Amino acid sequence: MAKAEAVKKRAPVKTRRSPVGASPGTLIADPAARRSELRLTLISPEKFKTIDKASIDDLNTHCDNWPVVWLDCTGLANIQLIEEIGRIFNLHPLALEDVVNTGQRPKVDFFEDHAFVVMRMIDDVKVHRYEQIAVFFGRNFVVTFQEREGDPFDPVRKRIESSMPNRLRERGADYLAYALIDAIVDSYFPPIDSASELVDHIEDEMLRSPQRHQMQQLHQMRRGTNALKNVLWPLRDALATLIRSDVSYIKAETKVFLNDTLDHSIGLIELVETQRDTMTGLIEMHLSLSQARTNEIISVLTIVSAIFIPLTFIVGVWGMNFDPETSPWNMPELRAYYGYPSALAFMLVVAVSLVAFFKWKKWL
Template identity: 30%
Template sequence: MNKRNYFSYILNPFELLRTKKVLQVNPTIPATRKEPEQIKIFVYDFDASGITVNELDKATDCYAFIDSPKVTWINVDGLRKADVEAICNHYGIHNLIIEDILSVGQRPKMDDMEGLLFCVLNMLYFNVNDSAVESEQISIVLGKNFVISFQEDAARDVFNPLREKLKFGASKVRNSKADFLFYSLIDHIVDNYFVVMEKFGEKIEALEEDIIRNANTRSLAKINILRKEMIVLKRSIAPVRELISGVLRSENELVDERTEKYFKDVYDHIVQANDLAENYRDMMMNLQDLYLSYVNLKTNEVMKVMAVVTCLLAPATVIGGIFGMNFDKLPYIHHQYGFYIAAGLMLVIPIWMYGVFKRRGWF
């Protein structure tokens, strides 16, 4: 675990910045996202016969593709309010959808509005160095012969395998309509959930082994940090099930009947991902119980040793107390071997007690 996270937990366990970031999400607060200085717009215009890839500098440059007879994928990296509004207004996207695109911490959902299908969900990444689940909000709009995707981070996404498929004329996505591209984008996001959860599961297994070998206060800090990341994971994955179900229930003509079976496959994947997240949640609870059980066992071992030592020293204490009483007449008080008799009893009785304890398996 990152040392910074650990010491932050030790010094200030109730006001971690990560806790605030994970739990404090209010969609009614205006977006505070810092707008990028530059955005990247990539336009993939394709059909079965060929594909053209254009990197555009201005939002207005993508206006020409609205009348393209081919399938057009406009991928906008970086959310700048003026550019997002310009593109959306030109393609007839409703103002409420624009607000959702520009919002921060939006719950995954889908909308069927004015003949367009819109969905917003999170792409997940796992930061191995900080053991943190990082999320990036992505919005996808499906229209007639076009798909527009809006991403927050221009440096990374999960769509490189899809871009590679677009290069091959025989690929399914090149020979299908825009709804299949829409499905493909969502499918790659959902498939990446399993990659993130696999790495998260490795962290849980490593923590479990660490607790079994040597549990300490740092183990408790690690458990609490991973529990926060579990919240991010669950909050990002669980609503996507409803999102896919909404697409399947939608009667929008943009989704062809032949494409529905692919969305059903994504639905099966997200159900499996949600079940796996629930299993990880149970494992985290079990890790906490394991830690508490280990602490209690360790405490019991210490108490048992202290109790045995106290019992072994009790005869010496009793004998020394009896012969240390201030009376004139005590047995063997003036005997020439009295001290050696008392010392022998102090030694023999604990040895006998030790043998009895050992035979009974008390330690």
């Protein structure tokens, strides 16, 4: 039951767009967007500092004094705050427009001093909740925008807080951006593995006893698999674009790690494709099993009917209004002393003969 509850119907992702004719880079907040909160992480090889519920003043005070700055903005309701963040880090206005217009296709854009990555991430593995995340990074900063609380970045935060030697605190902003992107990609593995286990469970149940709810589960899961496929394919292309880039703020050694993340994304695509083919095969098998069961029932009913049709004919003939006194052809056996058991015995012989004939023809 718990596994069955894991398969849920997901609402389609809707992309919000600026009004027709609006100036490029116009930011329009979603009325349902969450309240914006900032978390500032200041990083150097020797130490780190985290400021929860940070403010613009914290940014202006600390950003120039630390080698790497990671600003995480949760919630996209405060357009003025997002615009101010864009001004401080010199983020391109068209990219900021894509930040607030959620539902974007995964992609990578390069600007003069920073890169912009759009992805979809799982912020709650238990309920399979997805959201858009935007990642900006340059020479000394990483800025992430999330729709709501919850993300797969806790392992990255723990690595930043761990003791030396610490690669995350030594390698710069591009490596931190890689670590965040890699965490997002790896977060897809648990739900995909859970879906694989559920598919195996459905297959075992189906082989024992095909049920209607199994078909519904498989259709819902295949819909989710198609949605994953639509996310992972452009994600793979975005990672490949990052690796092929020649911008100065992405170092060659970081591209080696990004290439590993690209391999992970390709592995996810293969897993999803395999799952989709498996579910398609199970749907076809369910239809075949249901049809075979229907044919079996129809065969049994046909055989029973074929046996009782001649018996019904015999009984019908004996049940006609004959008068043996009128003519010897009017069923003289109606007055026979053993007429009734003889008739039953004759009908039994007919039934047994039909069953033997069906077995000889291998219909039974």
